[in-house]
Amino acid sequence: xxxxxxxxxxxxxxxxxxxxxxxxxxxxxxxxxxxxxxxxxxxxxxxxxxxxxxxxxxxxxxxxxxxxxxxxxxxxxxxxxxxxxxxxxxxxxxxxxxxxxxxxxxxxxxxxxxxxxxxxxxxxxxxxxxxxxxxxxxxxxxxxxxxxxxxxxxxxxxxxxxxxxxxxxxxxxxxxxxxxxxxxxxxxxxxxxxxxxxxxxxxxxxxxxxxxxxxxxxxxxxxxxxxxxxxxxx
Numbered sequence: 158x159x160x161x162x163x164x165x166x167x168x169x170x171x172x173x174x175x176x177x178x179x180x181x182x183x184x185x186x187x188x189x190x191x192x193x194x195x196x197x198x199x200x201x202x203x204x205x206x207x208x209x210x211x212x213x214x215x216x217x218x219x220x221x222x223x224x225x226x227x228x229x230x231x232x233x234x235x236x237x238x239x240x241x242x243x244x245x246x247x248x249x250x251x252x253x254x255x256x257x258x259x260x261x262x263x264x265x266x267x268x269x270x271x272x273x274x275x276x277x278x279x280x281x282x283x284x285x286x287x288x289x290x291x292x293x294x295x296x297x298x299x300x301x302x303x304x305x306x307x308x309x310x311x312x313x314x315x316x317x318x319x320x321x322x323x324x325x326x327x328x329x330x331x332x333x334x335x336x337x338x339x340x341x342x343x344x345x346x347x348x349x350x351x352x353x354x355x356x357x358x359x360x361x362x363x364x365x366x367x368x369x370x371x372x373x374x375x376x377x378x379x380x381x382x383x384x385x386x387x388x389x390x391x
Contacts, residue, residue: 161390162353164329165270165382166320167301168338169281169288170205171360173263173379174295178256180205183249184216190244191237193220193228203364206340208282208307209249213241246284253287254294260359262380267300269383278323282307282314282342303327314338315345320352337382344370355382 170176177198185195196216204215217234220226270277277300281288285306292298303326305319312318324334336347339360347354348371356372357379368375374385 161333162275162335162386163333164276164278164324164327165335165337165386166278166280166323166327166352168336168340168343168360169279169283169291171339171362172260172337172343172357173267173279173297174257174259174291176257176291177201177205177361179249179252179254179291180212182252182256183245184212186248186252187213187241187244188216188220191241193217194223194225196220202361205361206282206342206363208313209245209284209287210242213245214238217241249287250290254291257291257295259295259297260357260379262378264297266379266382267297270386271300273383273387275386276327276329277301278303278305278327280305280314280319280323280336284308315342315349317346317350320346320350324350324352335386337379339367341365341367341370344372355385 167173180201181198188195200219204212214234217237221228221232279292279301283306285308288306289304303323305323307313310319310322320336324331331351334352336343336352336354339357340362344354344356353373355374355376356367356370358367358375358377376382
């Protein structure tokens with residue numbers, strides 16, 4: 158009998174690495190360049206997860222509406238988006254990984270899964286040019302046979318396309334490939350693609366408890382995943 162789960166696709170931000178510090182620093186340096194007020198960490202936490210474009214547009218809309226911004230009503234998100242995106246890329250690439258950390262148990266989980274012969278892919282909405290250096294900086298890039306970012310395909314999670322393409326690259330069946338993430342984006346994409354999904358409880362889920370999102374399991378630590386997977390495959 159073939160194992161129930163033959164491979165795993167793992168999200169990055171909020172699942173393996175706590176990157177709020179990197180986001181906060183890059184965004185505030187970008188906002189300073191645009192003479193806009195700094196962003197709060199709580200806003201960043203509620204906004205990340207749907208790709209850098211969505212993040213920047215959401216933050217610009219919020220900051221422009223602040224009374225202390227002091228900007229004319231004719232200054233729009235669309236007008237500021239391109240310079241903001243350029244400055245954000247500049248700043249993020251320079252602080253990438255410097256203000257972030259692996260969540261407890263991540264290294265042990267990846268090691269155990271690899272030793273068990275489970276092929277791993279990293280699938281994130283983060284641009285690939287940000288994702289690959291971050292994985293390398295945290296010493297976990299060697300665990301993944303495939304790495305895909307938010308700009309690797311035509312659409313991002315929660316669209317199922319990135320999961321479909323990742324399974325194709327892994328050469329595994331959808332129903333036998335586990336999606337591991339921290340948010341409703343990951344779960345919606347997995348459900349639409351026909352993959353089982355496990356969610357961690359400590360990440361970024363747009364300000365909502367992740368347990369509200371249907372999943373095969375909700376784990377308080379990624380370190381619990383190998384044992385869960387072993388039980389699933391027994």
